Amino acid sequence: MKKPFEEDELMENRLRSLPLKPVPDGLRERILGAARAERSSRAWTTPRLRAGLAGTAALLAAAVLFSALSDRSHTARLRALMDGHRTVQTETERAWALDAEDLGDSLGPAEFAHEKRMMAYRRTAIAPTAVRFEKKFNLEELNGQGISEDLN
C-alpha cells in the first residue's frame, strides 16, 4: 500500500504532465516596456534635469570652495603685511584712536594713559545713566514733538 505522501507525489507528477497555457509571444517586451514607461513617468525628474541639477550643485560647491580659499589667502597676505598684528579694530579701539588724535601730543605718556582710562570708564559707566535719564523723562518722545527749549 502506498503512503499518503507517495500518492501526493504521484499525483503532483501527473498534474505537472498536463499541458499548461503557453506564454504568448512578445509578452516579455510588452510587460517590460510598460514597466519602464511606468518608472519613467513616475520619476520626479528627467535624466536631463538631473544632470543639470548635479552640474549646478557642483558649480555652487566650487564657488564656495574658491571663495573660502581666496579669503584665507587674502587674510594670510594681510597678516604677513602687518607683521602678525591685528588689522581690525573694535569700536572702542577706534574711538580711543580718534580721541588720542584730538588730544594731540600735548600730554605726556603717563597723563595720556590716565586720560585713556578715564575715557574708557566714561564710555562704559555714563552711557547707561544717560539712557535711564532719557527714559525717566521721556526725552525721546519730547524730542520727537519738537518742543522748544525755551519753556518760559
Place this chain on the structure above:
Amino acid sequence: MNLQELYDRYGEKMYQYLALRLGSKADAEDVLQETFCRLARYAVQWALIGNPRAFVFKVLRNEFNRHLKRRITQVRLERAAFNEQENTPARSSALPADPEDAVLSKSVEGVLSGLPDEQKEVVILKVFQGFSFREIGGICRVSTATAASRYRYGMDKIRSRLEGKP
C-alpha cells in the same frame, strides 16, 4: 536585480500562476503587467529581501486580488445597468466566456476548476511553483498548517476526480 532579470527569473512562472487562477489569457497578461508596473514604481531594494521569489509572488497575489475586486465591481455595475434597462432577471454569470474554455477542460485548468479557490491556490503554488508550505503560508497570509491542510483537501479532490471516484 533589474526588471529584465526579474522577468527572466519569474515572469513565465508568474504568468502560469495567473493563467491557472484566472483561466483567461488576457486577464493574466493584464495582471502580470500591473504587477511589473507596481514593482517598477516602488524601485524595490532587492538586497534587503530574503526570499525574492516569495516576495514577488506575494506582490502578484495582491495584484490578483485587486484585479478580482475590480472585476466583481464591474460585473455588479453591468448587471445593475442591464437589469434597469431590460427589467429582466440577472444572468448567472456576466463574465465573458473564454473561447479556449472547451480546450482547457482537458488540461490543468479543467482539473483544478472544481476546487475551492483557496485550495486551488495552494495546489498551484505547491505543484507548479514548487513553494514549501511555509512559503505558501507567508504568501497567502495563513499558517503553515492551514496551507498544508488546504493542499491535502485539494489533492484529495483532484485524486477522486481523476480516478473517477465520487
